[in-house]
Amino acid sequence: MSDLAVxxxxxxxxxxxxxxxxxxxxxxxxxxxxxxxxxxxxxxRSSDYFSVMGVPRKLGLDPKVLEPVFHALSRRFHPDxxxxxxxxERIIAxxxxxxxxxxxxxxxxxxxxxxxxxxxxxxxxxxxxxxxPGALFEEILEAQELLGEYKFGDEEEERAVLRAxxxxxxxxxxSEQESRARALTGRIFPDWDALQDxxxxxxxxxxALLAEMSRLLGERxxxxxxxxxxxEALSH
Amino acid sequence: MSKIPLPIAGAQQHREPKIVGIDLGTTNSLxxxxxxxxxxxxxxxxxDSLIPxxxxxxxxxxxxxGQAAKGGLFEHPERTVYSVKRLMGRGLADVEEDRRLLPYMxxxxxxxxxxxxxxxxxxxxxxxxxxxxxxxxxRAERHLGEAVTQAVITVPAYFNDSQRQATRDAGRIAGxxxxxxxxxxxxxxxxxxxxRRREGLMAVYxxxxxxxxxxxxxxxxxxxxxxxxxxxxxxxxxxxxxALGYDVILPEIRERFPGLSDDAExxxxxxxxxxxxKHQLSSADEAExxxxxxxxxxxxxxxxxxxxxxxxxxxxRTLHSCRQALADAGVTPREIDEVVxxxxxxxxxxxxxxxxxxxxxxxxxxxxxxxxxxxxxxVQAGILAGDVQDLLLLDVNPLSLGIETYGGxxxxxxxxxxxxxxxxxxxxxxxxxxxxxxxxxxVQGERExxxxxxxxxxxxxxxxxxxxxxxxxxxxxxxxxNGILSVSANEHRSGADAQVExxxxxxxxxxxxxxxxxxxxxxxxxxxxxxxxxxARVEAEQNVLATEKQLPLAEEFVRSGRMTTRELEIIRKTxxxxxxxxxxxxxxxxxxxxxxxxxxxxxxxALVMDLAVSERLKGHALDEALQ
Numbered sequence: 042m043s044d045l046a047v048x049x050x051x052x053x054x055x056x057x058x059x060x061x062x063x064x065x066x067x068x069x070x071x072x073x074x075x076x077x078x079x080x081x082x083x084x085x086r087s088s089d090y091f092s093v094m095g096v097p098r099k100l101g102l103d104p105k106v107l108e109p110v111f112h113a114l115s116r117r118f119h120p121d122x123x124x125x126x127x128x129x130e131r132i133i134a135x136x137x138x139x140x141x142x143x144x145x146x147x148x149x150x151x152x153x154x155x156x157x158x159x160x161x162x163x164x165x166x167x168x169x170x171x172x173x174p175g176a177l178f179e180e181i182l183e184a185q186e187l188l189g190e191y192k193f194g195d196e197e198e199e200r201a202v203l204r205a206x207x208x209x210x211x212x213x214x215x216s217e218q219e220s221r222a223r224a225l226t227g228r229i230f231p232d233w234d235a236l237q238d239x240x241x242x243x244x245x246x247x248x249a250l251l252a253e254m255s256r257l258l259g260e261r262x263x264x265x266x267x268x269x270x271x272x273e274a275l276s277h
Numbered sequence: 278m279s280k281i282p283l284p285i286a287g288a289q290q291h292r293e294p295k296i297v298g299i300d301l302g303t304t305n306s307l308x309x310x311x312x313x314x315x316x317x318x319x320x321x322x323x324x325d326s327l328i329p330x331x332x333x334x335x336x337x338x339x340x341x342x343g344q345a346a347k348g349g350l351f352e353h354p355e356r357t358v359y360s361v362k363r364l365m366g367r368g369l370a371d372v373e374e375d376r377r378l379l380p381y382m383x384x385x386x387x388x389x390x391x392x393x394x395x396x397x398x399x400x401x402x403x404x405x406x407x408x409x410x411x412x413x414x415x416r417a418e419r420h421l422g423e424a425v426t427q428a429v430i431t432v433p434a435y436f437n438d439s440q441r442q443a444t445r446d447a448g449r450i451a452g453x454x455x456x457x458x459x460x461x462x463x464x465x466x467x468x469x470x471x472x473r474r475r476e477g478l479m480a481v482y483x484x485x486x487x488x489x490x491x492x493x494x495x496x497x498x499x500x501x502x503x504x505x506x507x508x509x510x511x512x513x514x515x516x517x518x519x520a521l522g523y524d525v526i527l528p529e530i531r532e533r534f535p536g537l538s539d540d541a542e543x544x545x546x547x548x549x550x551x552x553x554x555k556h557q558l559s560s561a562d563e564a565e566x567x568x569x570x571x572x573x574x575x576x577x578x579x580x581x582x583x584x585x586x587x588x589x590x591x592x593x594r595t596l597h598s599c600r601q602a603l604a605d606a607g608v609t610p611r612e613i614d615e616v617v618x619x620x621x622x623x624x625x626x627x628x629x630x631x632x633x634x635x636x637x638x639x640x641x642x643x644x645x646x647x648x649x650x651x652x653x654x655x656v657q658a659g660i661l662a663g664d665v666q667d668l669l670l671l672d673v674n675p676l677s678l679g680i681e682t683y684g685g686x687x688x689x690x691x692x693x694x695x696x697x698x699x700x701x702x703x704x705x706x707x708x709x710x711x712x713x714x715x716x717x718x719x720v721q722g723e724r725e726x727x728x729x730x731x732x733x734x735x736x737x738x739x740x741x742x743x744x745x746x747x748x749x750x751x752x753x754x755x756x757x758x759n760g761i762l763s764v765s766a767n768e769h770r771s772g773a774d775a776q777v778e779x780x781x782x783x784x785x786x787x788x789x790x791x792x793x794x795x796x797x798x799x800x801x802x803x804x805x806x807x808x809x810x811x812x813a814r815v816e817a818e819q820n821v822l823a824t825e826k827q828l829p830l831a832e833e834f835v836r837s838g839r840m841t842t843r844e845l846e847i848i849r850k851t852x853x854x855x856x857x858x859x860x861x862x863x864x865x866x867x868x869x870x871x872x873x874x875x876x877x878x879x880x881x882x883a884l885v886m887d888l889a890v891s892e893r894l895k896g897h898a899l900d901e902a903l904q
Contacts, residue, residue, distance in 0.1 A: 112500045120758045124661045139700040
């Protein structure tokens with residue numbers, strides 16, 4: 042099995058501008074159809090998801106706004122609509138649809154959206170790593186210990202006591218996780234969006250916000266994993 | 278009495294060939310098409326729309342399909358293939374359980390793709406399915422009066438990539454260009470959506486003969502967006518029959534008649550009796566099971582509550598899937614606006630009751646649950662043909678797609694319930710100096726370890742020799758609108774498209790399919806002959822029945838002097854010789870006798886018609902007098 046593929050992270054961002062229609066060679070800009078020959082144009086493999094969906098690079102996106110955009114673009118690109126078209130156009134329709142679907146899946150979820158934005162803005166290759174929240178270090182260690190005792194404990198009474206303690210910890214971690222979610226959507230989202238509206242954004246402020254997003258996301262996914270393992274142990 | 282539809286002047290000129298919609302079911306299959314903006318299933322001469330998914334291979338090498346093959350179930354169970362859908366896209370290891378229960382044999386030599394052994398020949402499941410598809414194609418061609426070469430075929434939503442590929446291969450072998458593979462619950466939703474024109478959240482509960490699916494869809498301004506889907510490709514009405522037949526009735530028979538040989542025929546009769554009891558229990562509180570055996574008769578009453586206890590675990594498994602699908606869609610059961618039942622097994626009262634309880638509302642079943650999937654397939658065919666303009670289906674992939682990494686773990690590339698088409702890109706490099714190929718092992722499923730998931734294929738991607746870690750191979754995984762995966766690769770250091778070789782884990786290679794297509798042409802002549810024979814027999818049977826029904830009237834005409842005794846004698850004689858001719862293997866002989874009977878009964882038919890008209894006139898006169 043030494044031939045098994047070794048995976049390396051891919052880079053996001055880097056805008057690929059297209060300018061000539063593949064069919065009639067006339068100039069095209071952002072339009073999905075060539076203004077001259079009305080042939081479907083590729084969205085460009087590395088267009089970012091915000092531009093695919095035609096929305097600003099903001100975090101406070103309303104799902105009620107995204108859905109109709111998604112539906113309208115689906116009608117434009119879906120391969121079912123291009124069954125009678127040329128093979129080249131059918132491939133473009135397939136690829137455009139695939140890109141659109143990925144864009145919508147990412148942007149409609151607030152955390153996926155933030156994670157994507159951080160990668161895009163920082164030109165980084167992978168999503169923010171899970172990181173244990175420093176302030177909760179002791180509690181996390183304790184939870185691991187409790188779980189071990191609970192898993193291998195065999196006295197009913199002792200297990201019941203442990204169970205109650207694990208449940209209390211689970212509730213605490215859950216509220217910690219929720220507080221990070223709230224910090225993102227309630228504080229960081231409006232701050233970032235306000236920054237986008239400024240004609241000359243302060244680069245330091247921008248970097249600080251992105252770093253904060255990265256930290257909150259990393260802590261949130263770490264807590265999510267801890268919660269999953271607690272839930273799993275309790276369900277047995 | 279010509280039955281060939283005549284072309285309508287003018288209407289033929291620029292017409293696109295019809296695309297049909299096909300429901301290729303575990304137990305029954307159907308074909309439908311769009312007419313005047315509404316989907317319709319195509320029935321046979323006696324009004325039956327279902328073709329039993331049964332293929333019988335007689336020792337001479339002839340193949341019978343559907344109703345005509347049903348007799349084989351009891352007489353030659355080892356030569357009669359049913360429930361082949363359960364074997365589609367599967368390896369021998371996947372079907373161990375089915376294998377014990379199926380009366381026909383599977384070959385031990387082929388582990389990757391199951392092969393069914395009939396006499397000294399072997400058939401893959403796509404080849405068997407192709408026989409069913411040919412019968413459906415023939416039915417459609419007869420009805421439409423034109424060649425049918427394009428189809429939309431439905432599959433269970435929870436079918437994996439191999440099972441979808443196998444379905445498409447079956448189409449190719451049958452001479453059908455499969456334009457689209459559509460998920461069955463989604464198809465059903467399309468049929469309902471067109472029928473009711475409602476918006477909101479819809480749950481489609483689809484329990485067929487051998488598969489179960491649940492799909493949650495959002496309907497909004499003509500867009501049918503699947504939110505989530507879940508299911509089990511090995512769960513259905515067949516399992517109910519087995520629970521009653523093999524776990525209860527068969528042991529009782531053995532106890533009552535010790536020493537009775539336990540062969541394929543006995544098992545098949547027990548299964549069939551259990552199935553009939555199940556059907557009865559859908560409307561009655563108890564059913565009688567009666568099986569005559571060489572050593573005596575087995576009789577037993579099955580009460581509905583007893584049957585419900587037996588099938589309880591099966592129904593619970595479907596509800597577990599429903600809860601999972603709801604969770605994946607992020608909705609509660611109460612938020613679902615409408616629940617739709619699809620598949621023959623939803624006629625079982627326990628199923629309806631438990632589904633109603635889970636969602637807190639009565640499920641719909643206005644459209645025939647046996648036909649609704651085929652109707653939906655026809656709607657999708659209409660969308661592709663451009664006949665249905667405003668509807669668009671956005672479906673999802675049912676299972677996560679990932680690749681095996683070092684240590685046998687899975688790196689997820691595309692999560693389950695992602696809207697398709699979709700794609701993922703990954704960059705790979707080499708681990709050894711001068712390595713010229715890398716293997717990407719693609720798996721489908723939700724488990725953490727590659728070995729616990731379904732292996733789809735190993736893609737062998739060629740790279741120019743370079744130092745270890747130097748190549749940058751960008752691999753794109755694309756799932757198309759049919760839920761079928763393709764892989765392409767590009768080497769960034771050299772800028773070249775890399776060659777990708779596919780080794781499917783559980784499917785046929787391109788060459789194998791090609792070979793089967795060629796073989797099917799070779800057999801096409803045989804197939805045509807058999808089809809013509811079966812059709813002639815069916816028509817003969819109907820004509821005999823119809824004539825027999827008119828005989829009392831004919832005798833009346835003789836008594837009243839409107840017909841001669843000699844004429845009646847001729848009718849009787851030609852009918853008898855037609856009956857004898859029905860046993861012939863040559864359709865032309867049957868056709869000849871059919872024409873004889875047609876000629877002999879012409880006067881009778883005219884007299885019957887006159888009588889009907891005068892009766893009708895009398896009726897009218899009476900009506901007028903009453904007014």
